[in-house]
Amino acid sequence: MSAASHRFISLRTQLLGLILLAVLPGLLALIVLSHLNREANRESAIREGEHLAEIISWSQGQALRTAADELGHLADLHRLVPKDDLAACNQLMRRFINQHPNYLNAGMIAPNGRIACSALPFKPETDLSDRSYFREAASGQPIGVGEYQVGRLTGKPSLNIGHPVYNARKQLAGVLYLAINLDWFAQASSDSALPNGTYVAMIDHSGHILTRYPAAPQKIGTRFPLHAVFAAPLADTVKNATEYRIAQGERWIYIHNPLSIGNQQSPIYTIVAIPARQIDEPVDRQFQLTLAIVIAISLLVLLAAWFGARRMVLKPLQRLAHAADQIGSRQRGNFDWPDSHDEFGTLGRAFDQMDRELTARGAEIERASRASKTLSEANRSLIKAIDEKSFLQRMCEVTVAEGGYIAAWIGFARADRTVEIVATRTQLSDEIQRLASTIALRWDDTPLGQGAVGRAIRSGRPCILRLNTLDPAFEPWRSLLEGAGIRIAIALPLTIQDSVAGVLLIHAREADAFQPREVETLGELAADIGFGITGLRLKQRHREARRAIRQVSRYDPVTGTLSRSSFYRRFSQWVRRRRGQDRLLAVVVINVCQFGAVNVAFGYEQGDHILAEIGIRLQALTPEPLAVGRWGGAEFALLIEVAQHHALDDVVEILTQVLDLPVTTAQIELEPETCIGISVYPAHGEHVGQLLTRARAAMERARRLGTRYAVHEGTPEREAARHLQILTHLRTALDDNQLALHYQPKIDLASGRVTGLEALLRWQHPDWGNVRPDEFIPLTEQTRLIQPLTEWTLHRALHDREIMLQRGVDIPIAVNLSSGLLRNREIVRMVAQVLGLHASAGWLQLELTETAMMEDPERSLAILHELVAQGTPIHVDDFGAGYSSLGYLQRLPVDTIKIDRVLIQHIDRDARNAALTRAAVEFAHVLGLKVVAEGVETKAILQRLEVLGCDAAQGYFIARPMPRGDFLDWFEHHDGRFVPPEDST
Numbered sequence: 002m003s004a005a006s007h008r009f010i011s012l013r014t015q016l017l018g019l020i021l022l023a024v025l026p027g028l029l030a031l032i033v034l035s036h037l038n039r040e041a042n043r044e045s046a047i048r049e050g051e052h053l054a055e056i057i058s059w060s061q062g063q064a065l066r067t068a069a070d071e072l073g074h075l076a077d078l079h080r081l082v083p084k085d086d087l088a089a090c091n092q093l094m095r096r097f098i099n100q101h102p103n104y105l106n107a108g109m110i111a112p113n114g115r116i117a118c119s120a121l122p123f124k125p126e127t128d129l130s131d132r133s134y135f136r137e138a139a140s141g142q143p144i145g146v147g148e149y150q151v152g153r154l155t156g157k158p159s160l161n162i163g164h165p166v167y168n169a170r171k172q173l174a175g176v177l178y179l180a181i182n183l184d185w186f187a188q189a190s191s192d193s194a195l196p197n198g199t200y201v202a203m204i205d206h207s208g209h210i211l212t213r214y215p216a217a218p219q220k221i222g223t224r225f226p227l228h229a230v231f232a233a234p235l236a237d238t239v240k241n242a243t244e245y246r247i248a249q250g251e252r253w254i255y256i257h258n259p260l261s262i263g264n265q266q267s268p269i270y271t272i273v274a275i276p277a278r279q280i281d282e283p284v285d286r287q288f289q290l291t292l293a294i295v296i297a298i299s300l301l302v303l304l305a306a307w308f309g310a311r312r313m314v315l316k317p318l319q320r321l322a323h324a325a326d327q328i329g330s331r332q333r334g335n336f337d338w339p340d341s342h343d344e345f346g347t348l349g350r351a352f353d354q355m356d357r358e359l360t361a362r363g364a365e366i367e368r369a370s371r372a373s374k375t376l377s378e379a380n381r382s383l384i385k386a387i388d389e390k391s392f393l394q395r396m397c398e399v400t401v402a403e404g405g406y407i408a409a410w411i412g413f414a415r416a417d418r419t420v421e422i423v424a425t426r427t428q429l430s431d432e433i434q435r436l437a438s439t440i441a442l443r444w445d446d447t448p449l450g451q452g453a454v455g456r457a458i459r460s461g462r463p464c465i466l467r468l469n470t471l472d473p474a475f476e477p478w479r480s481l482l483e484g485a486g487i488r489i490a491i492a493l494p495l496t497i498q499d500s501v502a503g504v505l506l507i508h509a510r511e512a513d514a515f516q517p518r519e520v521e522t523l524g525e526l527a528a529d530i531g532f533g534i535t536g537l538r539l540k541q542r543h544r545e546a547r548r549a550i551r552q553v554s555r556y557d558p559v560t561g562t563l564s565r566s567s568f569y570r571r572f573s574q575w576v577r578r579r580r581g582q583d584r585l586l587a588v589v590v591i592n593v594c595q596f597g598a599v600n601v602a603f604g605y606e607q608g609d610h611i612l613a614e615i616g617i618r619l620q621a622l623t624p625e626p627l628a629v630g631r632w633g634g635a636e637f638a639l640l641i642e643v644a645q646h647h648a649l650d651d652v653v654e655i656l657t658q659v660l661d662l663p664v665t666t667a668q669i670e671l672e673p674e675t676c677i678g679i680s681v682y683p684a685h686g687e688h689v690g691q692l693l694t695r696a697r698a699a700m701e702r703a704r705r706l707g708t709r710y711a712v713h714e715g716t717p718e719r720e721a722a723r724h725l726q727i728l729t730h731l732r733t734a735l736d737d738n739q740l741a742l743h744y745q746p747k748i749d750l751a752s753g754r755v756t757g758l759e760a761l762l763r764w765q766h767p768d769w770g771n772v773r774p775d776e777f778i779p780l781t782e783q784t785r786l787i788q789p790l791t792e793w794t795l796h797r798a799l800h801d802r803e804i805m806l807q808r809g810v811d812i813p814i815a816v817n818l819s820s821g822l823l824r825n826r827e828i829v830r831m832v833a834q835v836l837g838l839h840a841s842a843g844w845l846q847l848e849l850t851e852t853a854m855m856e857d858p859e860r861s862l863a864i865l866h867e868l869v870a871q872g873t874p875i876h877v878d879d880f881g882a883g884y885s886s887l888g889y890l891q892r893l894p895v896d897t898i899k900i901d902r903v904l905i906q907h908i909d910r911d912a913r914n915a916a917l918t919r920a921a922v923e924f925a926h927v928l929g930l931k932v933v934a935e936g937v938e939t940k941a942i943l944q945r946l947e948v949l950g951c952d953a954a955q956g957y958f959i960a961r962p963m964p965r966g967d968f969l970d971w972f973e974h975h976d977g978r979f980v981p982p983e984d985s986t
Contacts, residue, residue: 026298046196046280047237050256050273053193054241057201058258058271060189061212065162065181065269068104069144069262072164072179075107079166079177090118105155105180109166110135112173121154129153129178138163138176145176146267149209149222152180158222159183160211160269183212183221190214198276203260206268227270230255244277252277372522375404379526383533390423392537396505396530397426406509407487411495411530413503414458418445420504449477454504457492461501463524465515466490488512491520493527497534505530543927549920557631558914559609559907560616568630572640572689575627576682585643586627586682587652588689590696591619591660593635594674594704606910607666611673618659638693649679653710676703677710685713690779727777728786730766735793740764742797743962744814746972746979747933747955750947753978757846759815759955760798761962762790782819788827791818795835795845801965802844808969810977815846815876823854823861833871846896848878854893862892869894876933880904880921891928898925900951902936908949909941919949926950940981 075097082089094107098120108119114130116123129135137145145163152159159180168174183203190201191214202220203212208227213220226245233243233255242256254275260267378399386392393411400409408427412420420442443450444458453466467489468482482490487508495503505527509515515523555567563571575586593615612635619629619637627640641652656677663670678700680692695713703711734740740762747757764772781787798814805812822828836845847868854861854877865875874896900921908915918934925932934946937956946954959979960971 044237046275047239047242047254047256049196050199050254050275051239051242053195053201054256054258054271054273057190057193057273058260061186061203061269061271062260062262062267064103064185064189065146065260065267066262068162068179068181069164071101072144072162072177075179076164076166076177079109087118091120094118094120103182103185105157105159105182106152107177107179108154110163110176110178112139112175116154117175119154123154127153132161132163134161134163134178135176138165138178139173141165144262144267146262146269148205148207148268149211151222155180157182158211160186160205187212187214187216196275196279198279200274202272202274204270204272206270211269225272230257230272254280371404372519372526375400376522376526376529378403379529383529386533386537389534389537389541392533393424393530394426396526396533397424400505400507400526401426401428404507406507407485408506408508410506411503412442412454412506414444414501418443418447418450420444420454420458452478453490453492454506457494457504458501461494461496463494463520463527464492465520466492467512482508486510489514491515491523493523495527495534496531497538502531503534539927543924546920546924546927549917550924557616558904558911558917560613560631560637562616562620562637563628563630565630565632568628568632568638568640569689571628575640575642576687585645585684587639587641587643587649588680588682588692588696589639589641589652589656590678590693590700591637591639591656592676592678592700592704594676605907609907609911610666611664611671614664615660615673618662619656622655622659636697638696643681649681649712652679653677657709675709676700678703678713679710680713724780727772728780728784730769731764731777731781731786731790734764734766735789739766740793740797741964742794742801743964744801744968745955745962746812746960746968747815747953748959748979749953750943750951753980755812755972755975755977755979756953757813757815758968759848759962760794760801760817762794763962778819782821787819787821788831791816791822791828792831795831798845799835799839802839804965805969808973810969810972811841811844813844813846813874815848817848817878820850820854823849823864826864826867829864829867829871832868832873836871836873842872843874846874846876848876848899850877850879862894866894878935895930897931897933899933899935902956905934905936905942905946909939909945915945915949918946918951922950943981 075093078093078097079090082093090109094109097107098104106119106121108121108123109117110129111117114128114135115125116127116129132147132150134145134147139145143164145165147161147163150159150161151157152161160183161178161180163176163178165176166174186203190203190212193201193214195201195214200217201214202210202225204210204225204227206227208225210220210223210225226247230243230245233245236242236244236254239256241258242254244252244254246252254277256273256275258271260269260271379396382392382395382399386395397409397411400406408425410422411424412422415421422442442452442454444455449455450459453464456464466478468479468487485508488510489512490506490508493505493507494501495505497503505523507523555564556562557564572586572588579586593612612631615637616629616631619626619639624641627642628638630638643649643652660675661672663672665671678696678698680686680695680699682692685695686692699711699713703709742760743763744758744760746755747759748754749756762774762778764774764777766772781790794816798816802814818828832845832847836842854865869875875894876897876899877893877895878899879901880898898921900918904914904921905918906914908918922932931952932950933953933955934951935955937943937946937954937958939958943954943958958981960968963971
């Protein structure tokens with residue numbers, strides 16, 4: 002053991018000896034006297050309480066036994082009453098109660114718990130089966146004892162007992178019961194002389210107070226901590242006496258005895274509660290007297306010890322206390338400790354060393370605290386950030402303002418190996434302000450790339466530059482930084498999307514700045530800045546993707562004309578504005594004939610050039626059309642307002658003048674051939690889809706007849722008859738097996754595996770032949786026939802899937818749903834029924850168009866959630882051709898979007914189309930959705946879709962829709978995988 006350790010032990014031994022010398026005699030005397038007095042008083046008081054509890058318990062038990070005996074007599078009398086004579090039974094009970102005033106009521110309870118008869122009026126439906134005394138008696142107990150209750154007939158507190166009554170066959174005929182007035186039990190306690198503060202209570206097994214003496218009406222029926230008292234430690238050697246502290250903090254001695262009925266112990270207890278202070282106060286008084294004597298003696302001893310130890314202990318301690326005050330107030334102390342080798346000399350030198358270390362540690366903590374404040378304020382700014390430029394500038398401002406640093410710069414690593422400063426903030430100093438424009442920063446291996454910035458970017462770790470070092474790598478910046486008063490700098494890498502893309506550079510005046518804790522906090526700041534930049538750039542990409550998708554949803558990417566949804570909206574707006582006016586609207590469909598030959602001869606790029614030129618001409622017509630649209634192929638649609646039918650000739654003349662002009666492509670002038678079909682609102686229909694169909698039919702008629710144009714000649718009456726005929730035959734087709742499902746496979750672009758099927762409805766009429774789906778499906782959507790047709794489709798898809806499974810083909814099947822099915826929950830029932838017939842999950846997928854979901858968004862959303870909850874994925878069909886409500890799409894519980902063919906046309910040679918498709922794919926992937934492209938007709942488009950990140954595809958290039966059997970043969974022939982032919986285009 003060292004000499005210093007020995008001196009400390011010596012000091013502690015001296016102090017301990019003084020304290021023991023002053024206190025130990027008094028403590029020993031106090032412990033002995035208080036222990037003897039306490040034990041004697043406690044034992045005497047508890048024994049008296051035990052005797053008192055036995056007397057009161059016997060008295061209250063006697064009352065309970067009397068009630069049990071009288072209940073037995075009442076049972077004997079009840080046997081004399083005819084079985085079904087309830088009036089006689091009631092009369093018997095009333096006489097019994099009148100003769101025994103200690104009972105509130107008497108009666109008979111049937112085995113089902115209902116009151117059979119009673120001394121007091123009752124309702125026959127009154128049910129007492131929940132009463133414990135009834136349950137105990139009914140279970141075979143000779144006497145069932147209840148608990149505290151307020152009688153449903155008496156309305157008063159009582160204790161009920163029950164006695165089972167059996168018939169001649171030893172079966173339970175009922176339970177006789179007595180409601181005992183609790184005042185009877187209270188009388189048994191009132192004659193006992195109780196010590197001051199003591200009370201007696203009668204308590205049932207659940208802890209309810211039945212009686213209390215001295216009387217305390219407000220306590221009757223309240224809960225007593227019976228089980229806690231039973232579980233409390235024993236107060237003395239008496240087995241049924243425990244000591245327990247109540248909620249208010251006062252300690253009580255509880256002596257408890259159970260009441261008995263003959264040989265049967267009842268669940269009722271007599272409790273005698275004695276305040277612990279009644280026992281402890283005499284002991285405490287003696288203890289206080291003893292303590293006063295001990296204190297007086299101890300003071301005399303301590304006074305003597307104080308004057309004796311003053312020179313040895315107090316004066317050195319005062320010097321140590323003064324040193325501690327100086328250290329606590331952060332004053333550098335010159336304590337002038339004497340060169341002594343005792344304990345206090347050693348402590349003094351330790352205090353001096355601690356003062357130096359605390360000063361250094363305080364400075365480090367203060368800097369770490371400033372860095373933490375900087376991080377906290379930066380996080381608040383991150384939440385409010387709107388754009389990248391203002392966010393970076395705010396980060397520099399926060400670093401300087403909150404952290405107290407001289408300057409903060411943020412720079413990005415450029416491809417030419419330079420570092421571009423994009424945000425700065427400095428304190429008010431001309432020298433520091435000029436640094437941003439004069440300092441040169443690089444991140445390559447050149448001399449200008451060996452500084453803190455270059456090293457941090459290359460290594461991905463913080464780099465600290467201390468100007469007092471002699472590292473020659475820092476020489477290019479040493480004079481600039483020293484001239485600005487900078488003594489230390491740190492460069493922290495900025496990680497953006499998992500790679501170092503920039504740096505946060507911070508300068509400080511303190512040479513000992515940037516200790517480990519501070520560097521760790523600043524590293525978190527740099528990480529937050531990188532996270533903020535990543536988030537802001539991702540938001541910007543999302544905004545650009547939304548703009549691109551909105552653009553493609555509104556306009557044709559090739560011609561700049563309106564998309565289908567925009568064209569439809571323009572029609573609806575005109576109808577609402579012109580309703581009731583004598584104006585007509587011509588719906589014109591123009592087809593560029595033999596356009597496929599132009600694509601073959603000159604290529605798709607030149608074909609698109611021709612379409613774009615025609616689109617420009619049609620939009621520049623005079624008078625200007627209300628709308629010009631194109632959504633596929635070489636077909637345009639126009640809305641032109643006319644005054645009368647005879648004005649259609651003028652419209653055709655204007656169109657032919659424009660369309661007959663030659664178009665120059667590949668340095669060759671071509672005169673495009675066109676066919677024109679016209680329908681008129683409202684003569685030929687009131688819905689835009691109907692008018693387009695009739696205009697297109699007129700255009701086909703003009704093509705067949707070799708004329709330039711044709712106007713729709715059908716009448717609404719004739720078409721209505723045709724529609725009625727189709728609907729009538731379709732009902733028969735459902736029963737006559739005229740309908741079938743054809744399947745078009747979807748392939749995974751990464752592997753070529755067939756990952757899904759789309760079920761397409763086909764109708765082969767025995768007389769009409771093949772009826773096109775677009776001819777009969779829209780009619781079913783206008784009637785209730787769409788529901789049985791959809792139900793048939795779902796069941797047929799299930800039937801075909803089971804046959805496919807027998808052939809070893811396990812592929813999910815997608816079924817198209819009509820918008821009308823989202824108006825009620827019938828589709829939920831149909832899907833649930835079909836899914837219930839098949840053991841495996843996930844085999845059924847549902848496809849709906851954007852337009853279908855937008856007709857009633859809130860109702861559609863609720864029904865879609867129910868379908869998804871059943872395990873049915875939802876696919877958005879024709880994405881990009883409908884409304885494309887991106888905000889609503891984010892709310893939909895969809896799994897996949899299917900990009901419409903209009904969006905992927907020419908993506909192999911049109912950069913704009915490719916960019917729009919990429920935007921749609923990225924937007925879907927951001928939302929966690931899969932992307933399927935439909936309408937793939939060439940190998941080039943298929944390969945381009947894979948490059949753009951599309952997940953899956955379907956189309957004629959892969960496979961046409963085919964019956965179930967043909968698909969299975971195709972699947973087995975290709976081994977479930979599609980490989981494009983080498984010579985395909």
